[in-house]
Amino acid sequence: MTAIDIAAAEKVFPNGVRALDRVTVVVREREFATIVGPSGCGKSTLLRMAAGLTAPSTGCVRLWPDTSVSASRRRLAFVFQSATLMAWADVERNVRLPLDLGHADMTDAAHASERVGRTLALVGLTDFRRAYPRELSGGMQMRASIARALVTEPSLLLMDEPFGALDEITRARLDRELSDLWAREALTILFVTHSIYEAVFLSTRVFVMSPRPGRIIGEVAIDEPHPRTDAFRVSAAFAEHCAGLSAMLASAMEDEIEGAGP
Amino acid sequence: MTGYRLRSIALRYGAPFALGVALLGAWQAVVTAYDVPSYLVPSPLAVLDTLRRDWTLLWHSLMFTLAVTLLALVLAIVIGLASAFLFVQSRVIEASLFPYAVLLQVTPIVAIAPLIIIWVRDTTVALVICATIVALFPIVSNTTLGLRSVDPGLSDLFRMYRAGRWQTLVRLRVPSALPYFFAGLRVSAGLALIGAVVAEFVAGTGGTASGLAYQILLSGLQLNIPRLFAALFLIAVTGIVLSLLAALAARLALRRWHESELREGH
Numbered sequence: 001m002t003a004i005d006i007a008a009a010e011k012v013f014p015n016g017v018r019a020l021d022r023v024t025v026v027v028r029e030r031e032f033a034t035i036v037g038p039s040g041c042g043k044s045t046l047l048r049m050a051a052g053l054t055a056p057s058t059g060c061v062r063l064w065p066d067t068s069v070s071a072s073r074r075r076l077a078f079v080f081q082s083a084t085l086m087a088w089a090d091v092e093r094n095v096r097l098p099l100d101l102g103h104a105d106m107t108d109a110a111h112a113s114e115r116v117g118r119t120l121a122l123v124g125l126t127d128f129r130r131a132y133p134r135e136l137s138g139g140m141q142m143r144a145s146i147a148r149a150l151v152t153e154p155s156l157l158l159m160d161e162p163f164g165a166l167d168e169i170t171r172a173r174l175d176r177e178l179s180d181l182w183a184r185e186a187l188t189i190l191f192v193t194h195s196i197y198e199a200v201f202l203s204t205r206v207f208v209m210s211p212r213p214g215r216i217i218g219e220v221a222i223d224e225p226h227p228r229t230d231a232f233r234v235s236a237a238f239a240e241h242c243a244g245l246s247a248m249l250a251s252a253m254e255d256e257i258e259g260a261g262p
Numbered sequence: 263m264t265g266y267r268l269r270s271i272a273l274r275y276g277a278p279f280a281l282g283v284a285l286l287g288a289w290q291a292v293v294t295a296y297d298v299p300s301y302l303v304p305s306p307l308a309v310l311d312t313l314r315r316d317w318t319l320l321w322h323s324l325m326f327t328l329a330v331t332l333l334a335l336v337l338a339i340v341i342g343l344a345s346a347f348l349f350v351q352s353r354v355i356e357a358s359l360f361p362y363a364v365l366l367q368v369t370p371i372v373a374i375a376p377l378i379i380i381w382v383r384d385t386t387v388a389l390v391i392c393a394t395i396v397a398l399f400p401i402v403s404n405t406t407l408g409l410r411s412v413d414p415g416l417s418d419l420f421r422m423y424r425a426g427r428w429q430t431l432v433r434l435r436v437p438s439a440l441p442y443f444f445a446g447l448r449v450s451a452g453l454a455l456i457g458a459v460v461a462e463f464v465a466g467t468g469g470t471a472s473g474l475a476y477q478i479l480l481s482g483l484q485l486n487i488p489r490l491f492a493a494l495f496l497i498a499v500t501g502i503v504l505s506l507l508a509a510l511a512a513r514l515a516l517r518r519w520h521e522s523e524l525r526e527g528h
Contacts, residue, residue, distance in 0.1 A: 053418050078422055084415030087519045088437040100433070101423040132519050 001029045002065055003156050003188045004050055009059035011045055019045045021213035022059065027190055027205075029155070032182050032226075034191040036199040036245065037209030038253065043192045044081075046214065047160050050190060051078050063156065077149035079159040083141035085133040085148075092129040095119060095147045115151060122181070123147045139170035146178075150185070159191045163198070175201055176229070183227045196249070200241045201228055208245060210252040218248045304488040309495060312488040320477065320489075324496050327458055327473035330386065331504070334393030335454040339447070341394070342401030349402075350409040350435070360406075367399035371457055375464040389461045389473075396457030400449040408442025409435045441520050444512035451504040459497060 004027040011020040019042040027033045035043045048054045049061050064074050077098075085094045099112045120126050123143040133141055142162060149157060163171040179202055182189055193199055199206045200222055208218040222241055224232060232238055286306045292298070293305040300308050313320065345363065349356040375392050382388040412434055420430050462475035474493045481490035516523045 048418075051422060053422065076422070078419070080415045080418070082415060084413055084419060086416065086434075086437065088440070089519075097419075097433075098423050101420065101425045101429060134519060134521075 001069065003027050003029045003031070003063065004190060005060075005062045005065045006046070006050065007060050007062075009046070009049060009056040009061055011042065011049070011054070012057045018213040020056075021215045023209075023214060023216055025207055025216060027188065029188050030186060032179075032187075032189045032191065032202055032204045033207065034193060034199040034203040034205070035207045035209055036193055036196055036249070037214060038211050038249070039194055041209045041211050042214030043194075043209055044160050046209075047078075047158050047190065047192050051076065051158050053078075074156075075152050075154040076156045076158065077152060077154035079145055079149045079157065079162045081161045081164055083133065083138075083145040085141060085144055087133055090130050090132055091125055091136070091144050091147075092116060092120070094133070094144055095125075095129075095151050097148060098152045115153075119147045119151045122150065123177075137170075138166050139174060142166065142174060150181075155188060157187050157189045159189060161193050162191075164193070164195075171198070172230075172233075176227075178202065179227045196242050196245045197233075200238055200245065201233060206241075206245060208248050208252070210255070217252050218245075220245060220248075301485050301487050304491055308488045309491040313492040313495065316489055316492065320474075320492060320496060323472060323474045323477045323493065324500070327455075327462070327475070327497070328500060330389045330393055330458040330462075330473065331455045331500070333390050334397055334457060335451055335504075337390065337394040338397035338401055338450055338454060342398050342446070342450075343405060343443075345398075345402045346405035346409060346439075347431075349406045356406070363399060363402050366395055371396050371460055372464055375461045379461075379465050385465055389458060389465060392461030392464075393454050393457030396460075397450040397454035400446040400453065401443065402446075404442045404446030404449075405439055408439030411442065412438045441512075441516055441522055444508070444515065445522075448505060448508040448512065451508040452501055455497070455501050455504060 004025065006023060006025040008022045008024055009020060010018075010022055012018050023042075023046060025033075025035070025046070035046060037043045045054065049056055050063070052061075055061075063076065085091075086097070089097075096112065096116045099115070117126070120129055123146055125140065125143055125147060128136060128140065128144075133144070136144065146162070163174050166174065175198060178189075181187065182202075191199075191202060203222050204226075206220045206222060207216050208220070209215065210217045220241065224237060290305050290307060293303055298305075304312075345359070349360065371392055374395070375388075378391050379385065379388045382391060416434060417430075420434055425433070458473065459475045462473050463479060466476070466479060474497050477493040478490050481487065481493065513523050
């Protein structure tokens with residue numbers, strides 16, 4: 001079943017900057033799809049389009065185009081580049097926010113508390129539910145942010161370079177946890193990153209984007225077993241996939257430089 | 263409590279206090295040594311003595327000034343918050359009204375106080391109006407800025423979860439605005455006092471309901487300089503207390519989450 005159907009979407013900003021050039025991306029349910037590309041290639045814009053936060057200039061973006069998909073399976077959540085937590089609320093109230101903002105089918109208070117508790121346990125923040133965001137490390141803030149996204153039990157998770165601002169060690173751990181989570185919770189994820197390694201480690205499928213205006217220049221399936229472990233990071237298959245994606249990105253960058261020449 | 267913490271408290275409170283005592287001591291010494299007449303510069307001890315002798319008179323004046331100040335501050339908060347909420351409802355409203363808020367701010371209160379005192383029969387009410395006008399602007403401008411200074415990511419999040427206008431206001435905009443509001447409050451608390459005193463100077467009111475400015479005016483005319491200093495001292499103390507109270511309110515509201523109220527090592 002198709003979860004995201006982006007067909008020939010283009011984005012031209014009011015100032016004339018062309019961010020996306022006829023992008024077509026189809027993500028099926030249960031996929032971990034990743035868009036990898038250099039900074040400023042429009043991948044965040046593409047993700048915001050999928051979330052309905054910005055509209056395409058031309059083309060079309062549809063979530064669950066199949067009308068037989070029920071409303072409860074159409075739930076969507078977004079994880080931003082930074083944790084974007086409410087500084088004035090503790091972890092529990094932050095995670096609870098989507099429920100408080102009223103999803104008609106989950107406003108029952110007891111049920112909501114139980115769900116918040118379960119989600120906090122899922123990301124390992126149970127002991128920190130009374131802590132305020134500034135009292136947490138960057139990695140823990142990001143976990144709280146992910147818990148907030150998961151609390152509505154979304155079927156589709158959109159993630160915009162969520163671990164980009166973290167140190168390498170924390171990032172590797174959160175990547176591992178995310179891979180676990182995806183496998184265990186039967187999620188569909190569309191992930192955006194500029195790290196080829198992260199893309200290969202996490203995904204079932206990787207879309208490669210060219211520099212601005214962003215185009216999809218390749219699509220690679222990563223057929224390796226899940227959940228992925230650190231052993232995968234040092235395997236030959238991992239290195240091979242990374243090399244392939246690097247070559248693809250490098251040639252796109254070269255075209256760009258030649259194209260921009262005299 | 264760590265040694266570092268103790269040292270920082272000693273620095274915050276001890277240092278200004280020590281400096282104050284030293285300056286007063288020097289003042290006393292100079293006045294005594296050169297035999298300066300008290301109608302020119304009274305010694306701190308003479309001022310203290312006047313404060314004790316004229317306490318009933320000064321206490322009533324202090325209460326009057328304080329009442330005008332606090333009433334004006336409350337009015338400024340109420341009107342200021344209401345205006346700020348109105349401004350952020352639409353850019354058209356803000357664009358139309360904000361210049362007039364600025365106009366109110368830049369017009370010196372001494373220039374409009376005579377008019378207000380003529381128009382408003384009750385002098386006390388006139389003083390409250392003047393002080394309110396002076397205290398209003400920091401609250402309006404800061405709160406408006408605060409209500410607009412919402413994290414764009416959180417704003418997107420609220421949109422994605424289809425939060426209503428009211429939910430967005432209460433759960434996102436108001437908490438985002440709190441630090442800005444308190445910064446404005448601290449300025450306005452001082453301005454309300456200044457407004458109350460300046461307006462009373464202009465009014466030059468007599469009778470029973472008269473504040474510290476009137477005591478200063480009268481003492482000046484009677485060359486009762488120690489009493490003038492005593493009234494001045496009370497105004498200064500009132501200003502300091504108001505500013506500290508505003509800071510305390512900010513600390514109580516923001517201490518757990520906002521950078522401005524953080525202590526090292528929380």
